[in-house]
Each structure stands twice: as C-alpha cells, then as structure tokens.
Amino acid sequence: DQQVKQNSPSLSVQEGRISILNCDYTNSMFDYFLWYKKYPAEGPTFLISISSIKDKNEDGRFTVFLNKSAKHLSLHIVPSQPGDSAVYFCAVLNQGGKLIFGQGTELSVKP
Amino acid sequence: GAGVSQSPRYKVAKRGQDVALRCDPISGHVSLFWYQQALGQGPEFLTYFQNEAQLDKSGLPSDRFFAERPEGSVSTLKIQRTQQEDSAVYLCASSLGTTGYGAFFGQGTRLTVV
Numbered sequence: 316d317q318q319v320k321q322n323s324p325s326l327s328v329q330e331g332r333i334s335i336l337n338c339d340y341t342n343s344m345f346d347y348f349l350w351y352k353k354y355p356a357e358g359p360t361f362l363i364s365i366s367s368i369k370d371k372n373e374d375g376r377f378t379v380f381l382n383k384s385a386k387h388l389s390l391h392i393v394p395s396q397p398g399d400s401a402v403y404f405c406a407v408l409n410q411g412g413k414l415i416f417g418q419g420t421e422l423s424v425k426p
Numbered sequence: 427g428a429g430v431s432q433s434p435r436y437k438v439a440k441r442g443q444d445v446a447l448r449c450d451p452i453s454g455h456v457s458l459f460w461y462q463q464a465l466g467q468g469p470e471f472l473t474y475f476q477n478e479a480q481l482d483k484s485g486l487p488s489d490r491f492f493a494e495r496p497e498g499s500v501s502t503l504k505i506q507r508t509q510q511e512d513s514a515v516y517l518c519a520s521s522l523g524t525t526g527y528g529a530f531f532g533q534g535t536r537l538t539v540v
Contacts, residue, residue, distance in 0.1 A: 333483075347527055358517055358531030359469070404468050411482060412525030413459060414517070416468035 320344060321417035328424050333416055334392040336420050339407030341386065347408040348381060350390050353402045353419070359404055363390070395424045429533035432518050438538045439508045447503045447535045451520030458501050458524055460493055461517040463534070469517055475501060476524055501513065508539045 320339045328334045340348075346367050350357035365379045365388070367374040372379050378391045393401055405417040431450040451458050455477055457528075461469035462485075468537040471485040477498035486493070497503040505512055512518050517523050 319467075319468075349527070351531075356533065358519075358533050361528050364528070373504065408525060408527050411474075412457070412517075413471050413474055413482065413525075414469075414526040414529060416461075417472065418466075418468045 318409075318415050318419075319405055319417040321405055321420050322378050323420050324418070325421045326422070328395045329421065330424055330426050331394045332399055334390075334395045334399065334422055334424065335381070336392075336403050336422065338388050338390075338404075338417055340363050340384060340405075340407055342407075342409075343383070343386060345346050345407040346401040347407065347413065348379070348388050349406045349408070350377075350379060350405060351404045351416075353404065362403075392422075395422075398423050430518055430520050430530050432516075432532035432535050435533065435536060436536050436538075438540060441510060441539055443503065443539075444506045444507055445537065445538070447449050447505075447516050447518075449501045449503070449518030449520075449532060451499065451501070451518070452522075452530055453499075455520035455522050456492075457521045457524055457526065457529070458495055459519045459521075460501070460503050461519065461527060462487075463515045463517055465514075472503070472516075474526075506535075508537075510539050513537055515540045 349364040349418040353359040406414045440483045449479040460472040474482040475495040489504045515534040
C-alpha cells in the first residue's frame, strides 16, 4: 500500500520557467513532509521541508506548499536552472520516526 | 570524512553468495537507517537503529537480511544466500536526533546478483 505517491515519473521544463512537482499522501496524521533531491550515483540530499501546521515554506528558489485537506504537497522551483535536473523524492516522517518516500519524479531542465 | 560513507560502492555477487554492506554514519549521529532502492523506485525502508538498539526491522524482506550496529556507530547489512531480486541500491542514512527528519544519506552500494 503506497502511502506516498508521486504520479509523474518525469517532468521537462525550460530554463527560467517554473517547475512544479507533486506528491500525494494517504495518512492525515503525518507531521512532517520533506523533499529530497538525488543526482545519479549519489545519495538523496535533503532539500526543504514543511510541518503540518504550515501551508507554505520558502527557501530561495524553492517553495513547498501543503494542502492538508487534499493530502497533497507540491514543490515549486522558480526560476528553474539546468543544475536542478535530478530526481526529486517526496517523503513523509511517520509516527515511528522513519521517512517514507514516494517513487520520485525525474526533472529535466533544458537550456 | 564529514558525510555518511558506504562501502563497497559496487558489489557483484553470484546467486547464493553472502554479502556484507558497510555504513559509516556521521560521527555522533544517534539514528541510522537502511533503505533499499530498486531501479526507478523510491527508497524503501528496511531497518532503523537508535544507537546500538535495532528499534524497527519491519522492512527487512526476509530472514536472509540481517543488520547490526554493535557499538552504536558503524553498521553492517548482511544478506545471506543472495537472490536476483536482491539486486538494488542499498542506502544508509544517519540523523542527529531520534527520527529520520533531515537524515543524511550515503552514496549507496549497488548490489547486482548474477
């Protein structure tokens, strides 16, 4: 049973435009939501997070939005840069303290 | 080094062979996690240690998988009698606190069972 879903396996965006990556989850009890970024042959690296008491968190070009009623979160990257090309994983922190990941979305930013 | 270190980076094993994968977490990190990542999928939780105590091993796929962290630092994931379905990238992560929030990941060990 997939608790965290990223329904788009890939996304292609022009440099300078906005990238929007989406994630859905099933359990309304999750408290923290995170985005990780992964380059080939490297481990995932933490990018940005949001707690369930907020609906938006911004860090430079990256903004995460949380819609608790829809059990949906999204990551916005503005403006997108070629160096942003990577696989992005959405993750939730469950009550047991472990991270549960989605399947990932591969972002390609074209110059 | 300052990050999570995993070795070997690549391992090819013949079916039926035993393998041991090592993880050196960031010094002082309390929590250590093992994940399995199949091709095109997200990391799947295997097991979790808080210091030397294995608090959750619910993700281990079978009794062929065994993990330990005897001194609360370095951890080893052992897979006995490897099968082709064990082929994956095995990721280790550590965090300073008692949860996986903001955990730092190693580069992973790519295991190929032939």
